[in-house]
Amino acid sequence: MTAVAAKLTIKDVTVTFQRRRGGSVVAVDSLDLMVRDKEFVCIVGPSGCGKSTLLRIIAGLTRPTTGEVVLDGIQVSGPGADRGMVFQSYTLFPWLTVEGNVEFGPRLSGQPPELCTRIAKRYIDLVGLSGFEHSYPKELSGGMMQRAAIARALANDPEILLMDEPFGALDAQTRTLMQELLLSVWEQTHKTVLFVTHDIEEAVLLADRVYVMTARPGRIKREIKVSLPRPRTVGVLDSEEFLRFRREVQQSIREESLKVLSAKEEGG
Ligand SMILES: Nc1ncnc2c1ncn2[C@@H]1O[C@H](COP(=O)(O)OP(=O)(O)O)[C@@H](O)[C@H]1O
Numbered sequence: 249m250t251a252v253a254a255k256l257t258i259k260d261v262t263v264t265f266q267r268r269r270g271g272s273v274v275a276v277d278s279l280d281l282m283v284r285d286k287e288f289v290c291i292v293g294p295s296g297c298g299k300s301t302l303l304r305i306i307a308g309l310t311r312p313t314t315g316e317v318v319l320d321g322i323q324v325s326g327p328g329a330d331r332g333m334v335f336q337s338y339t340l341f342p343w344l345t346v347e348g349n350v351e352f353g354p355r356l357s358g359q360p361p362e363l364c365t366r367i368a369k370r371y372i373d374l375v376g377l378s379g380f381e382h383s384y385p386k387e388l389s390g391g392m393m394q395r396a397a398i399a400r401a402l403a404n405d406p407e408i409l410l411m412d413e414p415f416g417a418l419d420a421q422t423r424t425l426m427q428e429l430l431l432s433v434w435e436q437t438h439k440t441v442l443f444v445t446h447d448i449e450e451a452v453l454l455a456d457r458v459y460v461m462t463a464r465p466g467r468i469k470r471e472i473k474v475s476l477p478r479p480r481t482v483g484v485l486d487s488e489e490f491l492r493f494r495r496e497v498q499q500s501i502r503e504e505s506l507k508v509l510s511a512k513e514e515g516g
């Protein structure tokens with residue numbers, strides 16, 4: 249182990265769901281992982297391997313059956329403002345404007361209104377939504393909604409940003425723009441990020457380290473350090489180095505996807 253202190257530690261976490269008609273499903277099995285301060289870590293794995301379950305556990309929305317989650321030395325026991333969440337489906341309040349959504353957290357924590365507005369402005373600028381402060385979510389495109397969701401999560405100044413396939417519902421062009429935006433936001437804030445995706449290219453582009461999960465029950469299969477230089481732009485996608493990392497992750501995940509496929513075929 250290195251001497252660098254962990255920001256987030258998942259220790260031997262197992263999650264078993266009870267099926268309504270009896271029996272149970274092990275979604276996550278004895279999983280260990282670690283995220284360092286200011287690190288950008290991606291988790292990739294085949295569909296259904298327990299990625300969202302893992303993120304919900306860290307968010308304190310689901311309880312692990314066994315094991316523990318420790319953030320900044322304190323065991324997570326429920327949801328909290330120290331963890332900012334961005335999901336694939338838009339999580340903005342439809343009855344609030346962009347500004348209202350972004351300043352919601354700071355207001356809830358009892359900050360003075362002028363400060364809340366200033367914080368909101370800062371993050372709205374950071375995600376490139378200046379001019380849309382007074383727009384409602386339904387007036388925004390999918391990409392703009394996700395920008396607002398990122399600004400909203402950052403406005404609470406969380407210790408870690410938890411992102412669950414946040415660009416999964418966007419078209420390819422918008423997705424690339426959002427990846428660039430997130431890289432630039434990360435350069436400016438150096439927030440610790442744990443980002444879940446099934447998109448290998450996205451994981452390699454964004455991450456300092458990639459954890460590859462096994463097919464269900466999800467465990468960590470491999471950890472790959474992505475030593476591409478920063479700051480990064482999408483220009484790196486064509487580099488020989490990038491392709492090498494992508495191949496490495498791809499090979500690892502392919503074996504797991506094949507397992508899922510053959511399990512489905514066996515099941516009919
Ligand atoms: N609340 C729940 N009750 C029962 N089973 C669940 C529940 N949530 C997830 N699962 C099951 O756990 C497994 C992992 O799901 P999930 O974490 O959503 O995977 P991923 O995000 O990697 O696609 C799946 O088989 C899913 O059906």
Ligand SMILES: [Mg+2]
Nearest residue numbers: 299300301412
């Ligand atoms: Mg999921």
